[in-house]
Amino acid sequence: MNSSLRYVQGYPEHIVSQIEQLVSSNKLIPWFESRYRENHVIKSEKALFDYTMAIKNRYMKKTAPLSKVVYDNKIHIINNALGLHTYVRKVHGSKIKSKNEIRIASLFKNAPEPLLRMLVVHELAHIKEKNHDKAFYQLCCHMEPDYHQLELDARMFMIYQELKDN
Template sequence: MNPALRYIQGYPEHITTPVTKLVDSGRLKAWFENRYPENHTIKSEKALFEYTMAIKNRYMKKTAPLSKVVYDSKIHLINNALGLHTYVAKVHGGKIKSKNEIRIASVFRTAPEPLLRMLVVHELAHLKEKEHNKSFYQLCCHMEPEYHQLELDARLFMIYLETAKQNEPK
């Protein structure tokens, strides 16, 4: 099995079989670029923070504030994640100060905008729902109705990147 296909491990056969055929035939690149012809322009961390805050303010005004939203080149390598939400509480002079941070894998700096939006929505949902449960996914779908398709497409993006890297001349 192609190691890049690990991103869709656990998906049902009616999804994995066509993806495997696309990868094996070398047609995934053309399929993906046809589906997502343009990448987003949100390159700086300031722009990423503003983008995230616009989504948060539209759907989750009453949740805890965010202190940081950044692209992170290490998270994919550390725990095979595409994004992380962290909550840090510190005692400072008898008061508890808390900070919520979102980190997006830096490979998504050059991704199509819908895939970045799906990741941001996923991490924002963790402000309210810590676990990946039914309420969590309902919140994700409330903010992004195509959430489940975009989650699969984000995995296909990772396969696309890996197969492109494998096919580069050495």
């Protein structure tokens, strides 16, 4: 198996074989570029925070506040993840302060906007649902109806990036 296909491990064999065929016939790059013609313009961390808060305020107004949303260039390498949600509790005297933070892999700083949105939705869903269970995915699909397709496309984006870099 092509090493770039590790991003789609766990998907059904018929999907993996279709992607493998695109890769081996050198058609994945043109396919991806025709599907996603341009990348988002959300480059700064302030813009990423504002973008995330707009989604949170639309779908999850009553959840815990977010203290930080950043691009992180260590995520992909260390955790083999696309994004992370962290919840930090600190005791200050008799008060407990909690912070929710979202980190998005820096690779997605130059990605199509729907893929960034899918990652933000995924990490926002973790504020309410900690596990990847039915309730979690229902919330993701509530915020982004094409969530499952975009999740696969985000993995194909990583394959696309690897192929372009070689």
